[in-house]
Amino acid sequence: MTTQDIAAGLPGEDHSLLLVDDDKPFLTRLARAMESRGFAVDTAESVEEAVAKVRANPPAYAVVDMRLGDGNGLDVVSAIRERREDTRTVILTGYGNIATAVTAVKLGAIDYLSKPADADDVYAALTNSSGERAAPPENPMSADRVRWEHIQRVYEMCERNVSETARRLNMHRRTLQRILAKRAPR
Template identity: 85%
Template sequence: MTSDTVEDPDAALGEDRSLLIVDDDKPFLTRLARAMESRGFTVETAESVEEAVARARATPPAFAVVDMRLADGNGLDVVATIREKRKDARTVILTGYGNIATAVTAVKLGAVDYLAKPADADDIYAALTRQSGEKVAPPENPMSADRVRWEHIQRVYEMCDRNVSETARRLNMHRRTLQRILAKRAPR
């Protein structure tokens, strides 16, 4: 086992293993739900802020994984609702649009960790079960700077509904430069 995972997962999970996963990316949501069920969680899912808040109010989960940006609002509203209903809940924020201000806000609202997408099930499980004060081990194979840049460009491109001109404008980049980047394969 790696040093960033808990030796006894049952001790980290406790008796209540309810987990709410909130993400508007249906394939990712389905994969993560299956992966977390195989790790001992009782999983509920939601694809919107409205649905997640309703679930959290009805049955506050012991654990939650919440995407920061959802189609109908901000995942921080879900974190706040969970924290209001259940002070001991362990919530992890996932985001493709990370910045320091939202990370600080997420932690102030009660999130125990803030992970950048793409995060895998092992990273999420480790964040949910990590004991307070336990240090996070550095990643074995961190993404290269080129890959991080490419991922960011792809997210903005998707956010702009795959409109090259709008994406180039938002990234303050020449349209042709962006077209060349989009035509290439993803760096490793």
């Protein structure tokens, strides 16, 4: 089976895919896997590089890591949406929370996956028809996770301003910084 045969299963004629992640080994593996599924893959390792590639040639598909070395992946999602509204964008993150997922969807992302996501998960998210519903979670969130989600929601409402978020949560700024630096609880 050739890449043209595989690409025939993708909707539309433009199969350009921009992968944005600062984890080089993961980026390389995902790029190879997506090429084998029929995508014409381009990669970027920073917000600056990704935004430049989006301005030059906006892709039909994009997979963007939330936290990059030089900024936030949501900035890349915004740049994509400005240049091409029909781009199917998926956010990947190791720091998943409801507030950033909502923000990503409002900016135009079609899905939000937690790392480690494999190529099959990414492909399914990119090609999923919008009418399908996700299955409800088997395990409800823990109390620690609910607290984490609330902090993240307030943090996003304060436009990622740590001092303002700490004031609104009646929390010391350094305590909040430590909480934000950790991974989300299960």
